[in-house]
Amino acid sequence: MKVLMKGNEALAEAAIRAGCRHFFGYPITPQTELAAYMSKRMPKIGGTYLQAESEIAAVNMVLGAAAAGVRAMTSSSSPGVSLKGEGISYMAGSDLPALIINVQRGGPGLGGIQPSQADYWQATKATGHGDFQILVLAPSTVQEMVDLVSDAFDLADKYRMPAMILADGMLGQMMEPVSLPEEGEKALAEKPWAACGHEGKRAHNIVNSLYLTPDKLEELVKERFVRYETIKQNEQRxxxxxxxxxxxxxxxxxxxxxxxxxxxxxxxxxxxxxxxxxxxxxxxxxxxxxxxxxxxxxxxxxxxxxxxxxxxxxxxxxxxxxxxxxxxxxxxxxxxxxxxxxxxxxxx
CATH class of the missing domain: 3.40.50.920 (Rossmann fold)
Known part of the structure; x- marks a missing residue:
C-alpha cells in the first residue's frame, strides 16, 4: 500500500524501519520536519530522540551510539553539516558505521533556505579532515529516499564507514506516494567489534581514532583505502x-x-x-x-x-x-x- 509522505518525513520513517532507534539532531531549515517526525515516533517505539545543544554535540552523540554497535543517525542542512565535519572524520577514523542526512540549502554561509546541490564537493571530497571517504547516495524521488536509507545503513555496516544521503530542499519538502518497508524489528548483523559490554566473555573492544605512532596510523589509513577500492569496484550505481x-x-x-x-x-x-x-x-x-x-x-x-x-x-x-x-x-x-x-x- 502506498502512502503520501513529505520527503523529510519519509526519510525518518524509512530509517526507523531500517532498524535505527537512535536519532540525535538539531533543527535547521529545510530538514527540520525530519527531526520533528523523529521526536514523535522514537518515544513510541522505545527509541532515543535527543535534540542536542548543537550540531557538533549531535554528531558526537551519533559517534558514541555507533561505537556501541547500534544503528544511529543525524540529519541537518548545509551549514549544519559543516559543523558536523569533525565528528564525521572521527567516525571514519574509528571505522564506525552511521548515517548522516544532508537536505541541502543554498550557500555559502547562511545563504538561503531554497534547494541547492552546492554541497557535492563537501560530501564527496572534504566532509572532514584527513585521508578518508564516506559513502554518498543521492535520491531523486521520495520513494528513492525511502529505499536508499536502508541501503545506506546496510552499506555503512558492511564496510564499517559513515554513509550520507545527499538530498536537497526540493526533495525534502516534496510530497509523493511511497511504499514503505514492513514494520517490525529488522534483523541486524552482529558487530563483534562494538564497545557494548562483554560480560567477561571476550576481550575488551576499544573504539579509537587517535594513533600517536606515525607508522601505525599510516598502516590503518592504507588498509582503509584498500577497502575503498573494493567499494569502487562493487558499489557503483x-x-x-x-x-x-x-x-x-x-x-x-x-x-x-x-x-x-x-x-x-x-x-x-x-x-x-x-x-x-x-x-x-x-x-x-x-x-x-x-x-x-x-x-x-x-x-x-x-x-x-x-x-x-x-x-x-x-x-x-x-x-x-x-x-x-x-x-x-x-x-x-x-x-x-x-x-x-x-x-x-x-x-x-
Whole structure:
C-alpha cells in the first residue's frame, strides 16, 4: 500500500524501519520536519530522540551510539553539516558505521533556505579532515529516499564507514506516494567489534581514532583505502536512460535529474538523440556507466544546482575522451526543462 509522505518525513520513517532507534539532531531549515517526525515516533517505539545543544554535540552523540554497535543517525542542512565535519572524520577514523542526512540549502554561509546541490564537493571530497571517504547516495524521488536509507545503513555496516544521503530542499519538502518497508524489528548483523559490554566473555573492544605512532596510523589509513577500492569496484550505481544511441548525454543527480529527464524526453520528441545518466552513488562515482557512454556519444552535458561541482568528476571518469559542458543554477534557483533543452539543442 502506498502512502503520501513529505520527503523529510519519509526519510525518518524509512530509517526507523531500517532498524535505527537512535536519532540525535538539531533543527535547521529545510530538514527540520525530519527531526520533528523523529521526536514523535522514537518515544513510541522505545527509541532515543535527543535534540542536542548543537550540531557538533549531535554528531558526537551519533559517534558514541555507533561505537556501541547500534544503528544511529543525524540529519541537518548545509551549514549544519559543516559543523558536523569533525565528528564525521572521527567516525571514519574509528571505522564506525552511521548515517548522516544532508537536505541541502543554498550557500555559502547562511545563504538561503531554497534547494541547492552546492554541497557535492563537501560530501564527496572534504566532509572532514584527513585521508578518508564516506559513502554518498543521492535520491531523486521520495520513494528513492525511502529505499536508499536502508541501503545506506546496510552499506555503512558492511564496510564499517559513515554513509550520507545527499538530498536537497526540493526533495525534502516534496510530497509523493511511497511504499514503505514492513514494520517490525529488522534483523541486524552482529558487530563483534562494538564497545557494548562483554560480560567477561571476550576481550575488551576499544573504539579509537587517535594513533600517536606515525607508522601505525599510516598502516590503518592504507588498509582503509584498500577497502575503498573494493567499494569502487562493487558499489557503483547509476541509472542510464536512453543512452544507447544518444549523441548528447546529460549527467545529473537528485532533483536536477528530474528536470533533465523532462528535457531529454522533449528532445527525443523533436528527433534529437539525447540521453541521461543519473549517478545514484556520488561516492563511489559511477565511472563505469560514463565510460560506456563515452565510447559513442559526442558530448556530455552536466546539469546541477551549483556552479558545476560534479563537472571535474565526469571529466576524470571518461578520461577527457569527449567534451563535457555545463549548465547550472545556484543560490536556490532551479533549472527548468526548457533551459536544459536549449543547451541540448545547442550541442546537437
Amino acid at each position: 547509476a541509472e542510464e536512460y536512453m543512452v544507447d544511441d544518444a549523441d548528447v548525454v546529460v549527467v545529473a543527480y537528485g532533483a536536477s535529474s528530474r528536470v533533465a529527464r523532462g528535457a531529454v524526453n522533449k528532445a527525443r520528441e523533436m528527433g534529437l538523440k539525447a540521453g541521461l545518466i543519473r549517478p545514484v552513488t556520488l561516492w563511489p562515482f559511477p565511472t563505469d556507466a560514463l565510460n560506456r557512454a563515452a565510447a559513442h556519444v559526442k558530448n556530455f552535458l552536466v546539469v546541477e544546482m551549483s556552479m558545476g561541482q560534479m563537472v571535474d568528476d565526469v571529466k576524470l571518469a571518461i578520461g577527457c575522451q569527449k567534451p563535457v559542458c555545463f549548465y547550472g543554477r545556484t543560490g536556490g534557483m532551479i533549472p527548468t526543462p526548457a533551459e536544459v533543452l536549449e543547451q541540448i539543442k545547442a550541442l546537437v
